[in-house]
Amino acid sequence: MSCIGGQNKWWKGIEADDDDDATTVVDESEATRKEVERMRMLTSRSELIKMAAPRFVAEAVAVEVEAQTKKLEDKRVRELAEDAQYEKGPPLHPPRGSSVLAVWKIAAGESYACAVSQNGSLYSWGVGISGRLGHGKSLEGIINADADHPSRVMALQVIASVFVKDVACAFDHSAAVSVDGHVYSWGSASTGKLGVGLLDDSYEQFAMYPMLVPFPNRKRFR
Structure with a gap:
């Protein structure tokens, strides 16, 4: 009986070991599935980035060009303001002999x-x-x-x-x-x-x- 009992215990240990291995396999499959899903998401995101990159670059360049143009315009306005000579012109008068002309x-x-x-x-x-x-x-x-x-x-x-x-x-x-x-x-x-x-x-x-x-x-x- 002891042998049989020991044998049963041994089989239970085997079964337990098998269960542990099965659990490990399931865990590995789940991890693999998650990793594959994560890689798929990363790949999709990379493709989206590749597709959107030219537009983002173009927009960035356009913003930079606009900023540089605005800067040059402001500089030109300042230069003109510095170089301009403002003189008071003659006073304005209505036509001779009439204060109001239709x-x-x-x-x-x-x-x-x-x-x-x-x-x-x-x-x-x-x-x-x-x-x-x-x-x-x-x-x-x-x-x-x-x-x-x-x-x-x-x-x-x-x-x-x-x-x-x-x-x-x-x-x-x-x-x-x-x-x-x-x-x-x-x-x-x-x-x-x-x-x-x-x-x-x-x-x-x-x-x-x-x-x-x-x-x-x-x-x-x-």
Whole structure:
């Protein structure tokens, strides 16, 4: 009986050992499965990183370029501010003889501008070179003088009784349309751009007063 009992005990030990081995095998399988799953997750994450990397790099480069551009712009603004010479300009005045002017049309050219009032008067101001203001001689006898405030173009309303409804300004010449459909031009006459028969291709030739532009069949613009 003792042998049998001992044998049974021995088999139980074997069984216990087998159980321990089985448990170990199960644990190893579970660890392997977890490790495989972890590696799979890492691989997937690596693939995602590889896929997203170019976009992240591009965004990072774009941000860096934007930052550098902003830095250069700020530097340029500071340099301009340091180099700029600020001078107080002449005071602004309303048109002579009127405290308030109801403007109907306005146009701007190279360093000068023109405006048409609701009553058909034409005003201009700014740089007067090449006759672009249409003022002719100043009260001091100066040809093509500058005007630091809107001044009425007297050659139209006072001399010819022409009332203007529209005006346009270019680099150094201007044109206006009267209420009766006639076109007037003044300023630089180079390349014949005034349309009044002055064809000399020279910037020295100009009309310092508005001149009527003759159209075929006396065409008018309404």
